[in-house]
Amino acid sequence: MFRDIPQSIEVTQGHLKALEAWRKAQGMERKRLLRQIPPETGKLLALLLANCPPGDAAEVGTGAGYSALWLALACRATKRKLTTFELDPAKAELARQSLSSADVLDVVELREADALAGLKSLSNLAFCFIDAERNMAKEAYELALAALPKGGVIAVDNAISHAEEFPEFLYEAEMDPRVDAVIVPIGSGLLVCRKV
Numbered sequence: 001m002f003r004d005i006p007q008s009i010e011v012t013q014g015h016l017k018a019l020e021a022w023r024k025a026q027g028m029e030r031k032r033l034l035r036q037i038p039p040e041t042g043k044l045l046a047l048l049l050a051n052c053p054p055g056d057a058a059e060v061g062t063g064a065g066y067s068a069l070w071l072a073l074a075c076r077a078t079k080r081k082l083t084t085f086e087l088d089p090a091k092a093e094l095a096r097q098s099l100s101s102a103d104v105l106d107v108v109e110l111r112e113a114d115a116l117a118g119l120k121s122l123s124n125l126a127f128c129f130i131d132a133e134r135n136m137a138k139e140a141y142e143l144a145l146a147a148l149p150k151g152g153v154i155a156v157d158n159a160i161s162h163a164e165e166f167p168e169f170l171y172e173a174e175m176d177p178r179v180d181a182v183i184v185p186i187g188s189g190l191l192v193c194r195k196v
Contacts, residue, residue, distance in 0.1 A: 055126025160189025
């Protein structure tokens with residue numbers, strides 16, 4: 001997966017990282033910042049997805065599409081599809097451009113729609129990455145968990161950097177008898193849960 005990343009994906013990832021740095025340097029307001037995962041988190045997500053049982057993937061919170069590009073690598077390697085949800089029209093348009101430029105629309109479907117309603121409509125789900133507002137995490141987690149087979153994985157970003165925004169959820173997820181869970185100190189902190 002990582003030894004032969006297509007140039008179209010690498011170039012698009014580089015463009016998104018540069019755009020993120022430029023927006024930060026301009027002092028743009030928080031909602032206009034891209035707040036993308038670091039590459040090591042993207043690689044871990046791709047590895048987790050590639051090792052899931054058969055089934056497709058979902059992403060709650062597309063942003064500019066950076067993490068979807070990492071997940072697309074795993075989808076291509078394992079013949080899966082990713083459905084990613086983004087409500088913000090400006091971010092959805094940027095993601096649409098990014099996914100098209102990276103030439104991953106064969107494995108990634110962007111839905112400019114509410115992820116919670118969207119998760120209810122997905123079948124054959126094996127993996128879910130939750131990277132949205134923290135107040136959505138619990139409901140997204142429950143919806144994804146209900147759809148996952150044994151061995152399916154949920155990953156939730158910002159489990160260290162923004163832990164104070166959803167401490168009850170993080171505690172409940174780590175104690176949930178339906179999953180094996182751990183918070184991985186990578187990037188902003190990644191809660192990884194495997195359905196038992």
